[in-house]
Structures are given as structure tokens and as C-alpha cells.
Amino acid sequence: MRHNRLLAAWLTAGLALLAGCSAASPEGASGGATLTYLTFETPSLTASFWDTSIANASKKVSGVTIKKLVAPSTDRDAYAKQLQASGQFPDLLQSITPSTFAQAGLLKPYDQAWVDANFLLPLGNAYKGKVYIPPTNSQIIPMVFYNKTLFARAGITAPPKTWAEFLTVCDKLKKAGVTPIELGGGEPFAASMPLSGILSADVLGKNPQWLQDRYAGKVKFADANVQTAVAKYRTLVKNGYFETGALGVKYADSITNFTAGKAAMYMMGSWFLGSVPKDHADDFGSFMTPTDDGSLVVPFAVGGSMAISAKTAAPDKATEFAQAWSLDPGNYKALIEGDGAFPMLKGKTLADYNVTVTQVFKDSYAYVGEQNNKVSSFGWATNDDSMPSGLNDAYYAASQALFGSDDVAGQMAKLDAAWNAATK
Amino acid sequence: MRRGDPALGAVAALALGLYALFIVVPLGMSAWKSLTDENPLLAQANFVGLANYRDMVHDDALTSSLTFTLLLAGAVTLVANAAGIGFALLLNRTSLSFRAMRTVAFLPQVLSGVIVGFVWRYILAQDGILNEVLVRTGIVDRPITWLGSPLLASFSVGLVAAWVLTGFTTVVHVAALQSIPVELHQAAIVDGAGPWQRFRRITLPMLAPGTTISVTISLITMLKLYDIIVALTSGGPANATQSTALYIVKLAFTDDRFGYASGVAMLLLVVSAVVALSVTGLLRRREVDL
Known part of the structure; x- marks a missing residue:
């Protein structure tokens, strides 16, 4: 009998522990x-x-x-x-x-x-x-942030609008002894930012339904237009526009490197605006990843x-x-x-939030309110354009692999295989 | 306690019960799940027979992770045990300072793998301590990307794992060394044997049983390595340091393929068992030869 009571006590304690581990306790009589x-x-x-x-x-x-x-x-x-x-x-x-x-x-x-x-x-x-x-809020992922002082030092007077101008800017910066683009490649998501910018601009910019079409099997990563876009990223790498050891740079360090003026541009989600140093915020500006014809494409994600x-x-x-x-x-x-974060509450202006923000924040936020070509941010959208489970990881790995490999076709074939396996 | 004592039976039954509850049942469940298409988010799973095992044949990521895991296990086991024997020979003294040094040597083994990974991540970072020393002393012109290139990241994971494991192999070999009767060495010295001959004819053969244990446990530890890699490289860059254990977790909780992940886990279990049993058998035969 004594043993039974002991056993019951243990079982009660165990059940209480399990109950403590589970999620919500129900709304009781007290509400x-x-x-x-x-x-x-x-x-x-x-x-x-x-x-x-x-x-x-x-x-x-x-x-x-x-x-x-x-x-x-x-x-x-x-x-x-x-x-x-x-x-x-x-x-x-x-x-x-x-x-x-x-x-x-x-x-x-x-x-x-x-x-x-x-x-x-x-x-x-x-x-x-x-x-x-x-x-509740929106983000642009990625934007290209740039350092105005370093641009001026390299004789660049305005941010580039076309891809050709972008390459010229990178070249001028490199010749001026400035690392053109910062990359926190040690963090897989950060390593994918330049590729996300290019794919959003070149692929989704021309076909905003591309991700839906990929689900429907109408398009593939191995398609020529996607490979051409990815080849642009390889051009940036091969031309030495990133640091050689960029895949070893931690995400947090990439932020401090850029804000400390160690590189002239940084392709990152608009959340970087929260890290712009307040004491020299006017040194920083932003623009969208340039397209071949100079048309504006805004990679957009809503949530929060x-x-x-x-x-x-x-x-x-x-x-x-x-x-x-x-x-x-x-x-x-x-x-x-x-x-x-770019607030998305109805009937409010920035002033209503009682915030102190930088000019680069205001300029970047302007893209949200303007009528422009907003597309789902590649790999970041959480709506119908979100990628299937596991694809983001495969995409990040491909981005890192493409930093050191010219095998664009091989990496795109891997992404197609991963997509097919995930949606099987 | 006597033979046939009911208390002995109860203790044995408890031990067997616990073994069954925590080892046999989960193993059986994993084996069963490997025959299903279970998704961690869905309540229902379908029986798919051997489909998961057939899929493994065409899974390039699995091949890469298994190759990396086996190479890493082999290399680290070799290095850690060689270093362990070396350190054990150096630390095989009885004074207090040597006992303290043995404790220090064992410390990496005591630390959590996650902490080890994070500490080494700071050491091996682009602007980490190692690069700082190498650049300041003029050994290299620019920082080395220890964690940013597939080859060097693999090497770095091996280096850190070997560092951790060396603590364990050192202690095992020190224990084995201390079990060698001093008289054997004294007799060999009287017979005119030099240090190398004593090492080759006495120390090495007497160390063999310890080495067998050390090598087997090292291999098993490395074949299921997870924590250090997660903290050090997260399996990157470009999945270059993705061990099979990491791949299993990714399959289960990122790709939602719990059934397939269970299949890969069963495969890893079989591979580990085959490797461990083969190496143990080989080393036991070697013990006899020595």
C-alpha cells in the first residue's frame, strides 16, 4: 500500500512536469x-x-x-x-x-x-x-547601401542606375584602393544577398510570377535567363570586387566593416538601416540592385x-x-x-511614430510608398512566393559555392533537384 | 548478494528495462520511421517500404556528408591518438605538477562542444587571434580564411576536433602507461635495451589494449560529430563541413523529411557499427601480434 502511494506520487509529479512542458494552459474560469x-x-x-x-x-x-x-x-x-x-x-x-x-x-x-x-x-x-x-511592416531585401565619402574619393558622383554603370563604379573603387563590396559570407544568408539582389532584379523584375511558375514547373533555375543573372554575381567575384576571404567574414563583422568605411557598398536587407551610425549617418545612401536597362526593381517582403x-x-x-x-x-x-523596419499601419506617417530616423532611412522608406515595380524578395518573401522547405538552405549553400566556383550550371541544376525533392 | 538472489534479478531486470526503454525502443522506432514518409508537421505518416533507402542511392548531399564524416573520423582519430600517445609519454610522471598538467590536457574533453566551437570560431576568424599572430609575426602577408574556404574549413574542423579528442586519448594512454610494471623497463635496462627498443618492445605492446579502446571511442565520437561543427561552421561554407549528423537534423527539421532522416540515421548507425567493429577486430589481432 505504501509502495502504491509512492508510485502514485511519482506519477503525479511526472504528469505535473509534463504538463509544465506543454504549451498553453487553457483559459480557466477566471479567464x-x-x-x-x-x-x-x-x-x-x-x-x-x-x-x-x-x-x-x-x-x-x-x-x-x-x-x-x-x-x-x-x-x-x-x-x-x-x-x-x-x-x-x-x-x-x-x-x-x-x-x-x-x-x-x-x-x-x-x-x-x-x-x-x-x-x-x-x-x-x-x-x-x-x-x-x-x-505590420515591410522590408526591402536587399538594398545596396553605399558610403558617399568613399564614392567621392573614387571620383564617383552618383549611384549607378544600370548594371554597366555598377561595374564601372566597382572598377573605379577598386582602382582607388577601396574594397567595392562588403560581404559577410561566413553567415549563409548574408552570403546570398548579392545573388538575391541580382535574381530579384533580373529574373523577378521581368517575371514577377517566376516563383509561382517554378512551382508549376514552367521555369527552372537551369534556364538561360537565370544562369545569365547568376553569371553576373560570378563577374563580381572574378573581378575582385569582394574581399578574397569574404566567406570567412562573420555577419556582425561585415556590418562593422562597412560602417567603419572598410568597403564602399553593402548589399543587405533594409534592417541594416538600424545599424547606420548616427554620428555620420549622412555618409550613407542606398539604391536598388541595378538592372541592365536601368529600370527600377524593388525586392519587397511584408511581415513583422x-x-x-x-x-x-x-x-x-x-x-x-x-x-x-x-x-x-x-x-x-x-x-x-x-x-x-518600414511601418505599414494604415493612416499613419513616419511622424506619427515619434521616431528619430536618418536621412538614408527616409530615402529608403520612400521606395515603399512610391509606385514602382515591387517584386517578392527572392528567398525572403513569406507569402505565396515563399520557397519550399529546405530550399533557402540549398540556395544559401549555392551562393557560397558560387563564390569559389564557376560552375553556374551545376549549382543551378542542384537547386532544381532540391526544389523537385522538396515539392515531390 | 548470492547467485539466484532475487535482489540481483531485480537489479538486472531494472538495467535491462532501462536499456530497452532508452536504447532498444528508440532504435526500433527510428527503424520503423525510416520506412515511412513522416513529416514533423503532419500527424499522419504513410508506409513507404524501402523507398527512403532507395532514394539514398541518388542523394549527392548524403554522399558528400558521409565522405566528409568518414575522412574526418579517420584523420582525427589518427592525429588525436598519435598526439595522445606523445602527450602521455611526456606526462607519465607522478609528481604533482605532472598530475596538474594531465588535468589541463583533459580539459578540452570536459568542455561543451558548443563552447569549444564558439571559442575556436573567434580564434580562427578572419580577424581572429591566429591570423593576428600570423600577420604580426610576418609569417603571412594577409589573414588566412580558415573558415571561409571549403578545404580550409574542413581542415579547421579536423584541427578543433583533434584538439578536443587529444585530451581523452592522452588520459587513456596515461592510464595504460601506468599499468605497465616498472620491473619490465628495469629488466630491459639491465639487458642493455635503449630507449627506442624499450618503447618498441615494451611500451607499445603494453599500450595496445588502451589504444584499441581509445581508437574505437575516437572513431565513434567522430562519426556522430555535431555540436562542434554547428558552432564552428554550421556545416558551411557551401555544405563543405556538413557531417552526416548535421545532415540528418537538416533533413528532419529544415526539409521536413523526418522519415528519410530516420533512414539516414539508420545508415549512419550501420556504418558506425561496421567501422567500429572492423577497427576493433583489426586492433585486437594487432595486440596479439605485438
């Missing part, structure tokens, strides 16, 4: 709920930012307690999948790629009326017509907030919290100033 919220940290989105943003949004939702989870790397999709595989899928998931999870029925779409009422591009990152992450689990035990509280977070003015201020 309270504990929700797990998957976040990630970067140099701009620090632990302090998340803690503050969670505290601010929690104040607007009665009886909710948020348990913050932090992805061990910026790859929150992979971590969310690990949590799902171990039965711990979070209730709220920040900035994941919704397509994979939505296909599996793991996400709850937002009320479209609420989305339509609050955001400039309500369907900006919709997947199959439904919004799983509110389009969190997805809600379809399996959460407290859907109402989860939605309330997510909506409160997505509209919190404090978050917008922090994201605009620290992460270079």
Missing part, C-alpha cells in the same frame, strides 16, 4: 491563460526588446501570462518544427514562414476584417488568400509580427495578445529605430 511565444534574438532585436514588447502587449490583455521561448538561432522555422515534433508547438510564433506550417493546419488565420482595417497592404504576405502574420497556433488551448487570448502586440506604438518605434 487567465499562459501562452508560449517563440521569439528570436538579433543584434537589433535584443532580449530587452522582446521583454519590453511582451510586457507592453500583456498590459492590454487581461489575465494572460506570456512564457517567452527564444530560438537558438535566427532559424526559428527549424526550431518551431523541433518543438512541434516534441509536442511543444508554441501558441505564438514570431516571424516564421507561414506556408509550411499553414499547409499542415498548424496556424490560425487572422480575422481579415481586422487586418483590412489596420494595415496598408492587407494581403501583402497572405498565403493562399489568408493572413497568418499581420503585415506573429503567427497563432491553430492548436492553442487559449485561441481568444492568443489572438488578443497578438493583435495588441501588432498595433503597439512602442514596438513600432523600437523596430523602426533599431531594426530599420
Whole structure:
């Protein structure tokens, strides 16, 4: 009998432990709920930012307690999948790629009326017509940032508009003893930025449906137009416009190298605007990856907030919290100033956010409001143009491989094979 | 405890139960999953027979990762054990300072692989300590891209893994050295044997059982290497340092191919078993020859 009681106590303790490990506790009679919220940290989105943003949004939702989870790397999709595989899928998931999870029925779409009422591009990152992450802000990925002082030193008076002009600029910089383009190639996503810029400009610029066509099997990476675009990246490498050891440069170091004037240009997502040094911000400008004919192509991605689990035990509280977070003015201020986010709230101007931003931020943000050729950012869009699971990794690996190899056809064939395997 | 003692039976049953629960059952589950198309995001999985195993034949990424893993395991095992024997010979003294040095030698083995990876990442970075020393002393003109070229990154992973493993191989060989009776050496000296002859005829044969253990464990450790690589190179550049263990995790949680990843895990298990058993058999025969 004594043994039975001991066994029961152990089992109860074990069950309590398991319950503690699982996601949301349901909304009880008091209306309270504990929700797990998957976040990630970067140099701009620090632990302090998340803690503050969670505290601010929690104040607007009665009886909710948020348990913050932090992805061990910026790859929150992979971590969310690990949590799902171990039965711990979070209730709220920040900035994941919704397509994979939505296909599996793991996400709850937002009320479209609420989305339509609050955001400039309500369907900006919709997947199959439904919004799983509110389009709170947008990014241009990549932009070409440049150092005006170094341009002037090389006798360059204006940023290039065509690809030919871009090559001339690179050549002038190199002759002036300046590294033309900074590349944080040690981080796979950063290594892919120049290629993303070129592919977005040359391939998606001419056929904005290219990714949809790839899903439909109408186009391939091995097609001549794609290979021609990729060959441009090889030209940049072969001409010595990057540092020889660029694949050994860490992402964080690439930012400091560029801001310290060690290179004249930097192809990176618009979040770099949050890292522009305030004391000499006027030294920096931005332009889009140039095309052959000089036409403007803006690689665009919309997102910025969190997805809600379809399996959460407290859907109402989860939605309330997510909506409160997505509209919190404090978050917008922090994201605009620290992460270079372009706000997408309806009926607001930059002045309404009470932010202090640089001129290069204002100039870059202007691309968002202008009527221009916006295309999905290659490899970054989280809408119907998002790439299938695993393709981003294959694409990053191809970008790194192409830094040291002329085998464009071989790398494109690998990408086609990876795409076919992922969509089989 | 006597033979036939019920307590002995209970202890044995508990041990077998735990072994079954934590080793046999997960292994069986993995083997079963390798015959399905399980996706970590979907509740249902379909039985696909041996399709995953057939797919492996055409999987270039698997071939690359397996080749890298086997080469790395072979090279690191060789280097770490050679270095381990060398350090063991140097540290085989009984004074306090030598005992302290043996502890220091074992330290890399105690550290978490992730910490080791991050520390070495800073050492081997473009502007890291190693390049700083090499450039300042004039040995090289410009920093070497230790982690940025496929070949050098592979070498760097091997270097760091060997550094970690050498702590373990040193301790194993020190223990083996200390089990050699002093009288054997004294008798050999009386018989006029020189240092090389004593090493060749006494030390090396007596070290052989320790070497067998050290080599086998080194190989198994290297064949499943994951943590150091994740922190040091993340498998890059261009997947050049992607070990099979890394590839399995990527297949499961990035590509959503849990069933296929289980198949690759089973393959790695078989490869590890074959390599470990072959090498152990070979070394045991060598022990007899020596």
C-alpha cells in the first residue's frame, strides 16, 4: 500500500512536469491563460526588446501570462518544427514562414476584417488568400547601401542606375584602393544577398510570377535567363570586387566593416538601416540592385509580427495578445529605430511614430510608398512566393559555392533537384 | 548478494528495462520511421517500404556528408591518438605538477562542444587571434580564411576536433602507461635495451589494449560529430563541413523529411557499427601480434 502511494506520487509529479512542458494552459474560469511565444534574438532585436514588447502587449490583455521561448538561432522555422515534433508547438510564433506550417493546419488565420482595417497592404504576405502574420511592416531585401565619402574619393558622383554603370563604379573603387563590396559570407544568408539582389532584379523584375511558375514547373533555375543573372554575381567575384576571404567574414563583422568605411557598398536587407551610425549617418545612401536597362526593381517582403497556433488551448487570448502586440506604438518605434523596419499601419506617417530616423532611412522608406515595380524578395518573401522547405538552405549553400566556383550550371541544376525533392 | 538472489534479478531486470526503454525502443522506432514518409508537421505518416533507402542511392548531399564524416573520423582519430600517445609519454610522471598538467590536457574533453566551437570560431576568424599572430609575426602577408574556404574549413574542423579528442586519448594512454610494471623497463635496462627498443618492445605492446579502446571511442565520437561543427561552421561554407549528423537534423527539421532522416540515421548507425567493429577486430589481432 505504501509502495502504491509512492508510485502514485511519482506519477503525479511526472504528469505535473509534463504538463509544465506543454504549451498553453487553457483559459480557466477566471479567464487567465499562459501562452508560449517563440521569439528570436538579433543584434537589433535584443532580449530587452522582446521583454519590453511582451510586457507592453500583456498590459492590454487581461489575465494572460506570456512564457517567452527564444530560438537558438535566427532559424526559428527549424526550431518551431523541433518543438512541434516534441509536442511543444508554441501558441505564438514570431516571424516564421507561414506556408509550411499553414499547409499542415498548424496556424490560425487572422480575422481579415481586422487586418483590412489596420494595415496598408492587407494581403501583402497572405498565403493562399489568408493572413497568418499581420503585415505590420515591410522590408526591402536587399538594398545596396553605399558610403558617399568613399564614392567621392573614387571620383564617383552618383549611384549607378544600370548594371554597366555598377561595374564601372566597382572598377573605379577598386582602382582607388577601396574594397567595392562588403560581404559577410561566413553567415549563409548574408552570403546570398548579392545573388538575391541580382535574381530579384533580373529574373523577378521581368517575371514577377517566376516563383509561382517554378512551382508549376514552367521555369527552372537551369534556364538561360537565370544562369545569365547568376553569371553576373560570378563577374563580381572574378573581378575582385569582394574581399578574397569574404566567406570567412562573420555577419556582425561585415556590418562593422562597412560602417567603419572598410568597403564602399553593402548589399543587405533594409534592417541594416538600424545599424547606420548616427554620428555620420549622412555618409550613407542606398539604391536598388541595378538592372541592365536601368529600370527600377524593388525586392519587397511584408511581415513583422506573429503567427497563432491553430492548436492553442487559449485561441481568444492568443489572438488578443497578438493583435495588441501588432498595433503597439512602442514596438513600432523600437523596430523602426533599431531594426530599420518600414511601418505599414494604415493612416499613419513616419511622424506619427515619434521616431528619430536618418536621412538614408527616409530615402529608403520612400521606395515603399512610391509606385514602382515591387517584386517578392527572392528567398525572403513569406507569402505565396515563399520557397519550399529546405530550399533557402540549398540556395544559401549555392551562393557560397558560387563564390569559389564557376560552375553556374551545376549549382543551378542542384537547386532544381532540391526544389523537385522538396515539392515531390 | 548470492547467485539466484532475487535482489540481483531485480537489479538486472531494472538495467535491462532501462536499456530497452532508452536504447532498444528508440532504435526500433527510428527503424520503423525510416520506412515511412513522416513529416514533423503532419500527424499522419504513410508506409513507404524501402523507398527512403532507395532514394539514398541518388542523394549527392548524403554522399558528400558521409565522405566528409568518414575522412574526418579517420584523420582525427589518427592525429588525436598519435598526439595522445606523445602527450602521455611526456606526462607519465607522478609528481604533482605532472598530475596538474594531465588535468589541463583533459580539459578540452570536459568542455561543451558548443563552447569549444564558439571559442575556436573567434580564434580562427578572419580577424581572429591566429591570423593576428600570423600577420604580426610576418609569417603571412594577409589573414588566412580558415573558415571561409571549403578545404580550409574542413581542415579547421579536423584541427578543433583533434584538439578536443587529444585530451581523452592522452588520459587513456596515461592510464595504460601506468599499468605497465616498472620491473619490465628495469629488466630491459639491465639487458642493455635503449630507449627506442624499450618503447618498441615494451611500451607499445603494453599500450595496445588502451589504444584499441581509445581508437574505437575516437572513431565513434567522430562519426556522430555535431555540436562542434554547428558552432564552428554550421556545416558551411557551401555544405563543405556538413557531417552526416548535421545532415540528418537538416533533413528532419529544415526539409521536413523526418522519415528519410530516420533512414539516414539508420545508415549512419550501420556504418558506425561496421567501422567500429572492423577497427576493433583489426586492433585486437594487432595486440596479439605485438
